[in-house]
Amino acid sequence: MHFTExxxxxxxxxxxxxxxxxxxxFGVSLGFGDQSVAAACKASGVDTATFLxxxxxxxxxxxxxxxxxxxxxxxxxxxxxxxxxxxxFVDFRLPAIxxxxxxxxxxxxxxxxTFLILKFYDEYAAEVQRHMEYENDHIHTYVQQLLDxxxxxxxxxxxxxxxxHQDNHSSINKSSHELKSIIVKYYPSDSDTxxxxxxxxxxxxxxxxxxxxxxxxxxxxxxxxxxxEIEVKAKAKEGGTTDNATRRNPSVEVTSEELSEREKEVIRxxxxxxxxxxxxxxxxxxxxxxxxxxxxxxRKTQIHSPAGLTIYAxxxxxxxxxxxxx
Ligand SMILES: [Fe+2]
Ligand SMILES: [Fe+2]
Numbered sequence: 107m108h109f110t111e112x113x114x115x116x117x118x119x120x121x122x123x124x125x126x127x128x129x130x131x132f133g134v135s136l137g138f139g140d141q142s143v144a145a146a147c148k149a150s151g152v153d154t155a156t157f158l159x160x161x162x163x164x165x166x167x168x169x170x171x172x173x174x175x176x177x178x179x180x181x182x183x184x185x186x187x188x189x190x191x192x193x194x195f196v197d198f199r200l201p202a203i204x205x206x207x208x209x210x211x212x213x214x215x216x217x218x219x220t221f222l223i224l225k226f227y228d229e230y231a232a233e234v235q236r237h238m239e240y241e242n243d244h245i246h247t248y249v250q251q252l253l254d255x256x257x258x259x260x261x262x263x264x265x266x267x268x269x270x271h272q273d274n275h276s277s278i279n280k281s282s283h284e285l286k287s288i289i290v291k292y293y294p295s296d297s298d299t300x301x302x303x304x305x306x307x308x309x310x311x312x313x314x315x316x317x318x319x320x321x322x323x324x325x326x327x328x329x330x331x332x333x334x335e336i337e338v339k340a341k342a343k344e345g346g347t348t349d350n351a352t353r354r355n356p357s358v359e360v361t362s363e364e365l366s367e368r369e370k371e372v373i374r375x376x377x378x379x380x381x382x383x384x385x386x387x388x389x390x391x392x393x394x395x396x397x398x399x400x401x402x403x404x405r406k407t408q409i410h411s412p413a414g415l416t417i418y419a420x421x422x423x424x425x426x427x428x429x430x431x432x
Contacts, residue, residue: 108170109161111144111154118143122165127315131190132157156183163326164318176329182253184327185246191319192238195312200231203308210301211293218427219292219417226288226413230281234316237274241323252334257342264331268324275320282313284414292421363406372399374425377416 107121115138118125129136134157138146143161147154159175207227211220245267252258286309293302365373368389375385382400386393404410409418419425 107165109143109158109165111142111147111158113143115141115143115146118161124164124315124318125161127194128157128160128164128187131187131194132160133190153180153183156180156187159326160184160187160322163322172325172329175326176333179326179330181249181327181330181334184330185249188319188323188327189242189246192242195316195319196235196238199312199315200234203305203312204228204231206301206305206308210298210305218430219420222413222417222420223289223293226285226411226417229411229413230285233281234278237278240274249331249334252331252338255338255341257338258335263335264328268328275324278320279313279317280410282309282316284409284411285309286313287408288414288417292417365403365406369399369403369406370424372396373403373415373419374429376400376412377419377425377430379412 109118115129115134118129132147132150132152134146134150134152138149141149143158144154147157156179159179162170163172163175204224204227207224211223245264248258248262248264248267258264286306289302289306289309371389372385375388380388382393382396386396389396403415407415407418409415416430420427420430
């Protein structure tokens with residue numbers, strides 16, 4: 107469904123409950139009775155066209171024409187929306203899930219896996235936070251300069267900044283997949299199963315929400331900023347678009363290949379805290395070979411981080427807890 111400014115605000119939520127998040131992140135208060143989208147946005151001081159562009163983008167699962175929607179949006183309003191979304195993830199959603207996770211896995215138990223799962227979660231949350239801080243501090247600062255009419259220099263433009271941006275998006279998606287996988291496969295048997303399942307559902311929902319956020323940045327925001335760059339440059343004279351990837355989920359390679367003895371040895375050394383160089387010296391192999399082993403391990407286990415490998419190594423009996431460098 108394509109919403110217009112005459113639609114009832116309440117119909118948006120009835121049609122797609124995820125739009126509740128969009129409404130609240132734009133700062134539109136609930137309790138809008140039978141108000142239309144235009145009236146509710148006006149009452150909250152929100153740009154209706156930008157609000158509708160985001161609503162229709164999300165509601166269409168990103169299939170709406172980005173170029174057309176980008177023409178409609180106010181970059182300043184869209185950036186405020188993204189910043190409120192960052193605050194929501196970092197200050198509210200991630201800490202709330204952490205609290206639920208602690209309750210579910212009972213951190214008072216002697217089982218060290220609980221500690222490691224929590225550590226893994228904290229690393230994931232820190233990665234998301236770093237990413238969002240980078241956007242607030244660098245990308246949005248750059249966009250604000252454009253909004254102030256400052257012409258970008260030769261070496262700075264949004265497509266350059268966005269390239270790094272998109273790499274981070276795939277890394278976040280990969281980490282989130284790994285987090286779920288580790289909890290599903292290795293959760294301690296003395297955990298509260300109901301609470302843990304409930305927490306996992308929250309992680310799935312947050313992952314979808316985060317994916318949608320990243321996708322919006324990579325497509326609608328990127329296109330709108332690109333148009334703004336053209337406008338600012340043109341004004342200055344008188345005065346790249348990004349890769350609009352539409353993957354619904356990061357690709358996940360499923361494999362059940364066994365680890366070789368050499369790969370298991372590499373895992374043992376990684377979880378003891380050795381660097382690739384130290385591993386190479388200890389195993390009498392080159393650093394390149396260590397890297398190849400690590401790539402193969404990541405492919406076979408679907409685990410990429412040392413914290414994740416530590417959990418894997420303990421659960422699979424590759425190493426004793428005492429040997430782990432926590
Ligand atoms: Fe973001
Ligand atoms: Fe992002």
